[in-house]
Amino acid sequence: MNIPPILELTDRARDVFRITVESYLDSGQPVGSRTIAKISGLNLSPASIRNVMQDLEEMGLLAAPHTSAGRMPTDVGLRLFVDGMMQALEPSAEERAAIEQRAGAAGSIEEALANTTAALSGLSACAGMVMVPKREPVLRQFSFVPLSQDKALAVLVGDDGSIENRVVDMPSGMGPSALVEAGNYLTARLNGVTLAEARSRIEREIAAERAALDSAARTLVERGIAMWSEDGEHRPVLIVRGQARLLDEAATDDLDRVRQLLDELEGKREIARLLDSAREGDATRIFIGSENKLFALSGSSVIAQPVRAMDGRVVGVVGVIGPTRLNYARVVPMVDFTATTVARLLG
Incomplete structure (x- = not known):
């Protein structure tokens, strides 16, 4: 229609x-x-x-x-x-202060993003969402642990103490000493830099044949670096907070809709795809009920705002999801303010 x-x-x-x-x-x-x-x-x-x-x-x-x-x-x-017809209502000084206070709390960037998202959820009475590219930590150590004859566990340790693991395929005939050699080589070159910086440095060394590695260790290094870099590029950080706020008094008459919505919120890949579609807009995107296929069954609305860096690049998306009857005039400016706050966080 x-x-x-x-x-x-x-x-x-x-x-x-x-x-x-x-x-x-x-x-x-x-x-x-x-x-x-x-x-x-x-x-x-x-x-x-x-x-x-x-x-x-x-x-x-x-x-x-x-x-x-x-x-x-x-x-x-x-x-x-x-x-x-809607006349937007700017966030009050108290609401702005609440968002900024949660964003400025001590902790990692992801903790600050989670706190900010929780603040947005509490103020809007919706579920809050934020999606940003995975932030690359400064690295400290890289090691390989054998799992089987053809599998190894690649362990990446960040300077902030974070640890991530990936399973990689080992070249045939590779022994424990070659695993140690590959791990030591990577640690020496990535300590104090990001993965992208380490990858560029290692690729140059291997291309110039300056890498003091045997053939098997070189293959493992190339596989590990390529796999980790590709995984980071395609795995954004998606934080959802405040799902319980969707279970308000008005929802008791429509529990089937709320259950459907909570089920949909479990599909984070689909939510990430929806939020990513908001990156293309210059301003706030509002998806109302059946306009959005993902949440059409639950009759929910999504308000999403691109997060822009100082140079104008879109570096993430902030949004909320709630019933179609949410207070758009109040929530839209609140999402916009939160996006500005997140942009400062990402610096």
Whole structure:
């Protein structure tokens, strides 16, 4: 269904539509004509309001659940409201301070990102999400531990004490001494630098045949460095916090939808793909209900904002996910502010 331009609505229809949407977003419940008559100041009778609401329903902007005489906005109606009528509310000084305080807490970059995401979740009453490229630590040690005749465990130790393991294929006939040789060679060249810097240095040495390694050890070094670099490039850091906030009082009447949403949040690869699609925009992307295939079944909305470095490059995405009835006017600027804070974190 095509979304009608906001200018196609009469002044009366725009007022009734706006009040209906705002009341629904505030309460999470369908809105009746008597409610609008009491709170709107439109000087219209409930009968007149019902007629306008019927027209809006025929336009596909409102819907009447079978369990209620009131009406609620459709996904199409919410899109019209967000794009053409919503007045954004800047985060308060207290909200900004809460986000900045969590971002500035002591710890690693990933801990700061997790804290910031948790703060966004708490303030928005949604699940908070952030996705950034995997940050390369400064390295300290690289070693190989034999697992079988053709497998070895590559152990990478960061200067911050982090440890990561990968299983690599060993060249045939490679003995324990060659594993030690390969590990010592890598440690000597990566100590104090990032993996990308070490890879460039080692590739130059091997290409110039200056690497003091036998054939088997050279092959293992090349495999280990290539595997680790490719894995890091394609494995962004995705942090999701505050899923429990989706289980609010209004959710008790729609537990199947919430269960579906929680199941969908487990599929982090799909969430990463969705957030990645927001990198292409210049501003906040809002996916409402069925507009987004991933969360269409749960009827959820996603607000996502690219994180830009000082030079304008997109270095990540910050977002929230919640019910379609979330407070867009308040949450959209909050996501934007959090993205700016995360950009400073990534420096």
